[in-house]
Amino acid sequence: MNPKDFITTKLFSSKAKIRILMEPFIGKSKDGYYQSVAEFVRRRLGQEFLDYAINPFVSGVFAGDPENLSVKSAFPKLYRLEEVYGGLFKGMIKGAKERKKRAEKSKQSAAMFSFKNGMSVFTKKLCDVLGNDILLNHRVEEIKKDNQNYVVVTNVNGEKKEIKTQSVFITTPAYVAAEILKNMDGYLFNQLSTIYYPPVLVLNVIYRKDKLGQVLDGFGFLIPEKEKKSFLGAIWNDSIFPNRGDENFASFTIFVGGARQSKIFENDLNEVINQVLSEFEQIMKIQSQPESIKYKFWEKAIPQYSIGYVEKEFAINTFEQRNRGIFLGGNYRGGISIGDCIKNSEIHFERLSNFVRNNLFIEYRREIN
Ligand SMILES: Cc1cc2nc3c(=O)[nH]c(=O)nc-3n(C[C@H](O)[C@H](O)[C@H](O)COP(=O)(O)OP(=O)(O)OC[C@H]3O[C@@H](n4cnc5c(N)ncnc54)[C@H](O)[C@@H]3O)c2cc1C
Structure with missing residues (x-):
C-alpha cells in the first residue's frame, strides 16, 4: 500500500524485495508481441513476485494461467509502461504525473460497483429502455452478405427468420461469432473458434457468523498455484457489499477451475465441491457445515488472451x-x-x-443527384 508496508510486509522474502527494487534497471524485451505474462514478470520483477502476486492475481481476473496469457493483449497497460517509459516503476511515476496534469483519475482509485439487487438489474434496465425494439429468444445462426446489405438469419423456436440490414454489431461470445460468420470468412472462423474459454465453477456458500474462526477483515483471498489447493480463491461478499446479507450469516463466493485447474472437472462434481469446502473451512477456521450451498458451472467462462492473441486481433480488424x-x-x-x-x-x-450517419449522407447525395 505504501513504501513502509512494502519493506515490512511478510508476504515477500528480503531477496524478493531486493529483486523487485531492481526493476528500474531491467532493459526492454525484444520480442514483446509473443511474450507471456509470466515471462514478462519473471524478467522484470523476479520469480517470487510472479508466484505470490501475479499468479493469484491473474487467476482472480482471467481465471487464467500467466504462463499462457499474452502480456500485450491481456495487460496492455503493463506492456505499454515498458514500451513507452522503459519500465514499470518509471512508467507509474511518470504516468501519475501526466494524469495529474490532465486531472484524470487512475483506474486503481476508481470505485468498485454493483447493484443492490444484483447485476441482473443492469440487463433488466437495458431491456426496459429498449422496450419493443429488442427481439428476445432470436438465436442468430448466420450472417450473409447480400449486395450492400447483410441478412441476419435467426432461429425463433425452430422457425427461421431473416432480417435485412446495413449494419450489425455482434456481441456474442467469440465461438458463437465464429459460427455466425463462418461462411463469410474462414480465416476469422479459425481465429475466433480457437480462443480458449476454460471452465469455472462458482460456489456460493453461507455459514453462521458465530462459527467462523477468521475475522472478515478483507475482500477475501486468492491462492497462489504453488500452495496446491483445489480452488482459486474466495470473495467475502459481506465485506465488499455490506447490507446485502443477514447480520448472523456470512456469505462467500468461491471460484474453482479456470485455466490453471481445468482438469479438476474430470472428477465427479460433488467430490470436487466436498474437497473445496473442506479446504475452505480449514483456511477460514470454520467449525460447522454450511447453511446453504449453491453453485453455477460455467463450461466456457472467460476468454483467454493467450500468447499470439495479436493474430486474432489482426483477423478481427481485417474482417471489419x-x-x-x-x-x-x-x-x-x-x-x-x-x-x-x-x-x-x-x-x-x-x-x-458514424457508419450509419455516413451511409445516410451517401444515400441523401444519391437522391438529390
Ligand atoms: C464466473 C465469472 C465471474 C466474473 N466476475 C467478474 C467480476 O467480478 N467483475 C468483472 O468486471 N467481470 C467479471 N467477469 C467477466 C465479465 O462478467 C464478462 O467478461 C462480461 O460479462 C462479458 O460480457 P459480454 O457482453 O461480452 O458477454 P456475455 O455477457 O456472455 O453476453 C453474450 C450474449 O450473447 C448472447 N448470445 C450467445 N449466442 C447467441 C446467438 N447465437 N444469438 C443471439 N445471442 C446470442 C448470450 O445470450 C449473451 O447474452 C466474470 C466472468 C465469469 C464467467
Whole structure:
C-alpha cells in the first residue's frame, strides 16, 4: 500500500524485495508481441513476485494461467509502461504525473460497483429502455452478405427468420461469432473458434457468523498455484457489499477451475465441491457445515488472451475493414471486465453511429443527384 508496508510486509522474502527494487534497471524485451505474462514478470520483477502476486492475481481476473496469457493483449497497460517509459516503476511515476496534469483519475482509485439487487438489474434496465425494439429468444445462426446489405438469419423456436440490414454489431461470445460468420470468412472462423474459454465453477456458500474462526477483515483471498489447493480463491461478499446479507450469516463466493485447474472437472462434481469446502473451512477456521450451498458451472467462462492473441486481433480488424458495417465486440476484444466491456461498447457504438450517419449522407447525395 505504501513504501513502509512494502519493506515490512511478510508476504515477500528480503531477496524478493531486493529483486523487485531492481526493476528500474531491467532493459526492454525484444520480442514483446509473443511474450507471456509470466515471462514478462519473471524478467522484470523476479520469480517470487510472479508466484505470490501475479499468479493469484491473474487467476482472480482471467481465471487464467500467466504462463499462457499474452502480456500485450491481456495487460496492455503493463506492456505499454515498458514500451513507452522503459519500465514499470518509471512508467507509474511518470504516468501519475501526466494524469495529474490532465486531472484524470487512475483506474486503481476508481470505485468498485454493483447493484443492490444484483447485476441482473443492469440487463433488466437495458431491456426496459429498449422496450419493443429488442427481439428476445432470436438465436442468430448466420450472417450473409447480400449486395450492400447483410441478412441476419435467426432461429425463433425452430422457425427461421431473416432480417435485412446495413449494419450489425455482434456481441456474442467469440465461438458463437465464429459460427455466425463462418461462411463469410474462414480465416476469422479459425481465429475466433480457437480462443480458449476454460471452465469455472462458482460456489456460493453461507455459514453462521458465530462459527467462523477468521475475522472478515478483507475482500477475501486468492491462492497462489504453488500452495496446491483445489480452488482459486474466495470473495467475502459481506465485506465488499455490506447490507446485502443477514447480520448472523456470512456469505462467500468461491471460484474453482479456470485455466490453471481445468482438469479438476474430470472428477465427479460433488467430490470436487466436498474437497473445496473442506479446504475452505480449514483456511477460514470454520467449525460447522454450511447453511446453504449453491453453485453455477460455467463450461466456457472467460476468454483467454493467450500468447499470439495479436493474430486474432489482426483477423478481427481485417474482417471489419473488408466487411464495412459489421462490428465485433464483447469480452474477447479489448478487456474482459464489465468496466472494459461497457467502455468498449461505447467505442464500437460510436464507430457504428458514424457508419450509419455516413451511409445516410451517401444515400441523401444519391437522391438529390
Ligand atoms: C464466473 C465469472 C465471474 C466474473 N466476475 C467478474 C467480476 O467480478 N467483475 C468483472 O468486471 N467481470 C467479471 N467477469 C467477466 C465479465 O462478467 C464478462 O467478461 C462480461 O460479462 C462479458 O460480457 P459480454 O457482453 O461480452 O458477454 P456475455 O455477457 O456472455 O453476453 C453474450 C450474449 O450473447 C448472447 N448470445 C450467445 N449466442 C447467441 C446467438 N447465437 N444469438 C443471439 N445471442 C446470442 C448470450 O445470450 C449473451 O447474452 C466474470 C466472468 C465469469 C464467467
